[in-house]
Structure formats: structure tokens, C-alpha cells
Amino acid sequence: MYNLIGAGLIVIGGGIGLGQIGGKAMESIARQPEAAGKIQTAMIIIGALLEGLGFGALILGA
């Protein structure tokens, strides 16, 4: 039960984080379309780091 609450919290936190990353990346691409490739790479890496964090927490809690 507590596991599931924890998982929910992790998903909320991860979702906020991913939203921030994605949103900011979109904004920067809109501002500088010529740098889209670099921004995308950086976005994916940060997203992956966040994902690792979230999964780590999920696995530790499960």
C-alpha cells in the first residue's frame, strides 16, 4: 500500500521534472531552431538521468 503511494509520488515528481525539461527544451528550440539537434540531445540525456532517478526510487521501494 505504502509502496503504491510512494510510486505515485515518484511519478508525480518525475512528471513535473520531465514536463519542465520538455517544456524548456521546446521553448529553446522555438527560440533557436538552428540549435535543435544539440538541445534534443541534451534533453534526452537529462531525461534519461531523471528516468534513472525515478526508476531507482521505484525499484528501491518495490
Added chain:
Amino acid sequence: MDQLINDFSPGLFIMQALIFLVLLFILAKFAWKPIIQSLKIREESIQDALDAAERAKQEMERLKSDNERLLDEARQEREQILKDARQVANSLKEEASLDAEKQAKRILEDARLAIKNEKQAALTEVKNQVAKLSLQITEKLLRRELADEKAQKELIEDFVKDTKLN
């Protein structure tokens, strides 16, 4: 977490490590090394070709500018030559006309002189002829007039008549 640890299979871990290591070494030796080497060689050759093309382009540019310069020089030279020629021609023409004028004047002068001399000569000749003729005529006349006595007497008489004895 404990579920995961329970699921962890040391045997599979060992097998994976072995297979991956073997794969890594075989691939590294027989695939990655030749592939990366070939890619590098190809890229270098492409770079070389690009560099050569760039160099050729620069050479072309240089040659072109050289040609341009040569052409320019030739054009200038031609202009110079033409100018010189024109100058020479002009001066020649001028000289020629001056010469011709001088010559003409001299010829004229000579002609005039000659004419004058001829005239003089002709006049002298004419005078001499006239004098000679006059003498001849006079001689013939005298000879005819004084052929008979009567005429001689008459003449003397005339003379005597004209000549009044003072």
C-alpha cells in the same frame, strides 16, 4: 528491491560477462578495427581530395589572374606601340611634306633661273642674228643699187644735194 535481488541469477551474470567479453574481443579484432580503419582511410582520402580540389581552385585563380595581368600588359604594350607608330608616322609625314615643299621651291627657283638664262641667251642670239641679217641685207642692197653707173651717179648726186657745201 529484495524481489530483484532474489531474481538476480549469478549464473546468468557469469554467462553474460563471458559472452559479452568474447563478443567484445572478437568484434574488436575482426570487425571494429577494420571498419574504423577503413572509415578513417576513406575520410582521409575524401579530405585529401577536397584539399586537392581547393588547391587546384586556388591554382586556377592564380593562373587566371596571371592571364589577366598578361593580357592587360599586352593591351598596354599594343597601345604604346600604336601610339609610337602613329607618332613616327606623323613625324615622317611632316618631314616628307616639308622636304617636298623645299624641293618644290628649289626646283621652281632652278626653273626660273634656267628660264631667265635661256631667255638671255635667246635674246643675245636673236640680236646677233638680226645684226648678221642686217649686214647681209645691207650688203646685198648695196651691191644691187650700185651695180650701174647711173645709179652711182644719182647716189652721189643725192649725197651732194643733201650735203650742202658750206
Added chain:
Amino acid sequence: MIKKNTAFFTLLVVLFASSLAFGSNDEEAGHSTGGAVDTKEEINEYIHHHLKDSHDFTLFSLGESGTHIGFPLPVILVDDGLHVFMSSKFHHGTAVAESNGNYYAVHHGKIYKTDAEGHIEYDEHHHPTNATPLDLSITKNVVGMIFAGILLLFMFGSLAKSYKKGPIPTGVGRFLEPLVLYVRDEMARPNIGEKHYQKFMPYLLTAFFYIWLLNLMGMTPLGFNVTGNIAVTVCLALFTFFIVQFSGNKDYWKHIFWMPGVPVPMKIILMPIEIIGMFTKPFALLIRLFANMTAGHFVVMSLIALSITMKAAFGPAAALGMSFFLALFISIIEILVAFLQAYIFTMLSALFIGMAVEEHH
């Protein structure tokens, strides 16, 4: 009788649909019953069973008769000597196998040492407490790895060979060469640096294509779940960990133990954080790959199972259609994830290596 037949028919259609949906993973039916998969519990059991390694290669099972279509794999155990026998001795987990006087039984895909009757003791967490021999069997995952390895050798061997004929590769190499260039120019070069990247190219290339191929193999109906197995990802992450530590230069260790440019109290605070960071990086790598692939398989299989669980509510046709399109959609995303996870793993490995070999001024 009629109900059983319907269940079997549904399972067949599900298997067919799953193969069509690029994917997903059909495997033997719930091994405890050996029959069709109908209830939620059975489906759950089935999915969990699939996510684990198994000692035989079963393509699918016939519900009514309980026969399994597939072939057994050799079991190799190290337990006071070597025990080698075929997994058919377990009769798909229903029988106790005897080898050189020792008895072994399979429980949730894992081999335990038991007595002659196959009793398994459990602790309070419902985990078996029986002794486990070192299991070096050629399991389904090992078969998958070997298959992937042979495929990689074949593909890249032919690419390497095609360079002997001319500078432009022919055939399958035309497709593979841009991928090699992608790993080199997008991952290794920018992250590790022009000076050192060549040394790490073999590892990065091998890891990238190995993970990608295994991820994609997980999408086939053969039902490999190699990269969704924690032992495999732990091993891969350990390779990265050791490569990073062994290629770390003086600056790297200095940044961990005595961070330059900050006051002394901060240095002392930062030291344990950096040391923990050394281990969390590969830990995040292994967890990410494992969790993504496991979750992907789980979602696809759950969506396929919708055709069974939703049958009562919507009728067979609607449930099947819904499950087909949802599974198709998720499968397409999973194909992307298969690439993305291989990319992330290689990219982050390159990044960590780059941090270790970077020269500070």
C-alpha cells in the same frame, strides 16, 4: 469443454495478434496449470513468468492437452561438481530432476536444490530458502545472447569484409555504416574528446549494437527478455563502471576525493557525495535499462491480455480489436524505446568515460 476450446482459440488469436503487433512475447501458458490463461491471476502469473529467464525454449503451449511446443535447453549446474542434463527432465517445472544423486526443482524460473520429493521451504516473504546451485545453464536468455552475438559477428564481419572490395560498403553494410558513424560522431567524439575516443570505440560500438539487437529481439514473438533481466544489465553496467574507473586520470580522482576550487570544509562534504556518485551512475544505468525493458514487455503483454480480461465486458470482437490497436501502438513506441535505451546506455557510458579522461586546465 466448449469454454476451454474458446479459451484456447482466444489464446491462439492473441498469439497471432501479438506476432502481428511486431511483437510482444508469447510464451508457454501458466506452467503450474499447463492449461489456458483465463483469469487475472493466471495472466499475471503468465506475464511474470515470461519476464523471467527460463530453462526451456517454449514457443507456445496447447491449453487443452497441456503440451508445450518448443525445445528443451541444456542445464549446467555447479554444485559439488558439474551437473549437466536437459531441461526436459523438469517437465516444465512440474517434476523434480535428479542428477548424480542431487535433486533439483524449478520455482519461478530458478533452480533450487531439494529433496527427492521436491519440497521447497519458504521464509516469511514467500522467498524460497533452499540452497541454489550456481546455474550456468544455457537458458533462454543465454540462447538469446549467443544468437545476438552471432548475428552481430555476421553483420559487422560482412561490413568489415565489404571494405576490402572498395571504399563504399555494399549490401547490409550500407545500412550499418551510418550507425557506426552515428556512434562515433554523435556519442564517442563529442563526449570523450578527439584525443581519447578511439580507445573506447570497440566497447561503445559493441554495447550499443548488442543492447539494441537484444531489445529488438525482445519485440519478436520468440519472447527473449534479455535486456529486461537484472543480471544482464548489472553485468553491462559493471563493464562501464570498470572502464570508467580504470581509465580515470589524476584529475578525475582529484575531483572525487579533493575537489579543487572550493574551501576545505566543502571538500570534506563533497568527498562522500562524489564517492556515492561513482556508484550511482552505473546503478542508474542498469536500473534504467532493466526497468524500461521490463516495463515495456509488461505493458505490451497486459494490453494483449485485455482481449481476455475485457471479453466479459465488451464482447470478444471489441476486446480483441481494442487490445490489438493498443498493443500495436505501444509496440511501435517500444521499437523507439529499444533504440533509445541502447542510445542512452551508450551515450551515458561515453559521457562517464569522457568525464574520467577529461583534462582540466
